[in-house]
Amino acid sequence: AQSVAQPEDQVNVAEGNPLTVKCTYSVSGNPYLFWYVQYPNRGLQFLLKYITGDNLVKGSYGFEAEFNKSQTSFHLKKPSALVSDSALYFCAVRDDGGSYIPTFGRGTSLIVHP
Amino acid sequence: EAQVTQNPRYLITVTGKKLTVTCSQNMNHEYMSWYRQDPGLGLRQIYYSMNVEVTDKGDVPEGYKVSRKEKRNFPLILESPSPNQTSLYFCASSPGPYNSPLHFGNGTRLTVT
Numbered sequence: 001a002q003s004v005a006q007p008e009d010q011v012n013v014a015e016g017n018p019l020t021v022k023c024t025y026s027v028s029g030n031p032y033l034f035w036y037v038q039y040p041n042r043g044l045q046f047l048l049k050y051i052t053g054d055n056l057v058k059g060s061y062g063f064e065a066e067f068n069k070s071q072t073s074f075h076l077k078k079p080s081a082l083v084s085d086s087a088l089y090f091c092a093v094r095d096d097g098g099s100y101i102p103t104f105g106r107g108t109s110l111i112v113h114p
Numbered sequence: 115e116a117q118v119t120q121n122p123r124y125l126i127t128v129t130g131k132k133l134t135v136t137c138s139q140n141m142n143h144e145y146m147s148w149y150r151q152d153p154g155l156g157l158r159q160i161y162y163s164m165n166v167e168v169t170d171k172g173d174v175p176e177g178y179k180v181s182r183k184e185k186r187n188f189p190l191i192l193e194s195p196s197p198n199q200t201s202l203y204f205c206a207s208s209p210g211p212y213n214s215p216l217h218f219g220n221g222t223r224l225t226v227t
Contacts, residue, residue: 032213043118043204043218044157051213090156100164100211101172104149104157 002027002095006105013081014113021076021089021108029097033074035065038088038107047089050074061085081112116141120205120219127195128227135190135222137205145211146188147172148180150201151221157204163188164211195226 003026013019025031032051036044048059055067065076076089091105118139127133139146147162149172159172163182177199179191188207192199202223206216 034215036216036218041220043206043220044216045218046215049213049215094212096212100145100162100170101159102216106154106156 002031002093002098002103004091004093004103004105006089006091006108008108009106010109010111012111012113015083016080019078019081019085019110019112021091021110023074023076023091023105024072025074025091025093026072027093027095027098029095031074032094032096032102033065033067034092034102035059035063035074035076036090036092037061038090040087044090047076081110083112083114086110086112116217118205118207118217118219120203120222122222123220124223126225126227129196130194133192133195133224135192135203135205135224137188137190137219138186139188139205139207139217140186141207141209141217142185143207143209143217144185145209145214146182146205146207147216148178148188148190149204149206150174151204152201160190160203162211192224195224197226200224200226 034049035047038044050067058064092102094102148160149157158174161180163169205219208214
């Protein structure tokens with residue numbers, strides 16, 4: 001079975017400060033991990049993924065995520081937040097030995113204050 | 115432009131009146147799927163399709179039907195909608211189901227009264 005948790009419903013950060021959006025997962029095999037962003041009245045957009053290789057993954061719009069196998073985490077980070085980063089962020093996981101169905105987290109609302 | 119197109123964007127209907135939400139992709143993707151998004155629950159998969167004429171249930175298939183007669187189209191059918199199907203629906207596609215990211219449509223907000 002696979003599962004993913006986003007422990008924070010909302011994250012608030014000031015513009016220019018670093019941001020972190022947390023994600024932890026549980027799989028039986030090896031994880032395929034994804035981050036998506038959703039702006040108001042839009043579908044989800046892909047940000048980055050971890051399949052294998054380097055634990056630090058770089059993605060779109062200056063975002064990056066660090067895969068930590070021992071802590072089963074895949075936190076999303078950005079060194080300097082922008083007001084335009086305010087959106088809903090989803091973490092998703094697939095177990096490489098499991099079903100075709102990815103499991104999405106409940107989402108974290110990121111609010112960047114000017 | 116590569117995209118997934120859903121129609122309509124907004125739909126208000128009454129209980130029991132059959133409806134279809136269309137989804138089309140122009141990227142020649144083999145894998146397509148439908149999700150519903152509800153507050154506090156994230157996204158849950160309704161149905162998915164690995165290729166033409168190949169469909170399978172997701173996590174919440176009850177009350178929904180799909181078909182995949184052509185590679186580019188994957189309509190979602192509600193034969194007898196009920197108020198608990200009021201939700202925001204997304205169609206998504208990808209080259210494959212394993213480690214490829216999903217491309218999402220802009221969503222269909224359905225209200226069933």
